[in-house]
Amino acid sequence: MTPVSAVMTADPITVSPQTPFKDIAESLTGNGISAVGVVDKTGALVGVVSEADLLPHLWEDPKPRRRDRRLARKATACTAKDLMTSPVVTIDAGDSLAVAAAKFARTGVRRLFVLRNGKPAGVLSRRDLVRVFTRGDADLEREVCDRIRQLSWGPDRVRVELRAGIVTVVGRVERRSDIDPVTRSISELSGVVEVRNRLDYVWNDVG
Known part of the structure; x- marks a missing residue:
């Protein structure tokens, strides 16, 4: 934040x-x-x-x-x-x-x-x-990737695509409940215009 x-x-x-x-x-x-x-x-x-x-x-x-x-x-x-x-x-x-x-x-x-x-x-x-919102995409992408690593997800599980401040997150995580925290964490970063979460999950732990 x-x-x-x-x-x-x-x-x-x-x-x-x-x-x-x-x-x-x-x-x-x-x-x-x-x-x-x-x-x-x-x-x-x-x-x-x-x-x-x-x-x-x-x-x-x-x-x-x-x-x-x-x-x-x-x-x-x-x-x-x-x-x-x-x-x-x-x-x-x-x-x-x-x-x-x-x-x-x-x-x-x-x-x-x-x-x-x-x-x-x-x-x-x-x-x-x-x-x-004028931050360069390269600078912002580095910060987004750092935030993903802080959530214990490596590039083999979660990948980031960034263009014009719009962050697209793709990959597959263990639990469905892991998806929303990724979106919230990235959206808190200054310069992010929108987060498009395309993450899939292995099993559904959300009732």
Whole structure:
């Protein structure tokens, strides 16, 4: 199981609640990022300021009657405390990429701040997850074969064919109950698009 920490961008840039608007804008543009975390004195993540949070300052008329009150507040905000969006959608560094993908789909956010022991450890973007699928087939095939060996199946029993991230497993195992663990183990590897299990078995031990 590939954890979020393996593909995240580590050491995220953060600011304090008192950081001025201009300093935040300079941090975003100077570092080529789209958001910064806001941390309190203990280092806990209390909010996030993104490019979208700064844009209301360009409104010609920020009055609440014309705009959403929350956004209207951002249009006149001068520090991170008033600019930030809170609470932040986060994920734990040890969570799997599958958990991250599900959270992206459920929340619709562009990025997840990654926590380790409750403190910011990194940032995970949707692009980071997509990049997982760009792994070369040769590299991925080596990892799949290693995983097969860990399950105590040699190439004389189980063979692997891999193309464009699609893993086809063929061969013959002792018991029918041995088949599903092979699929689960391979599907956990980052870069695997699909597992096509073509394994046969000697005897059926599944009721």
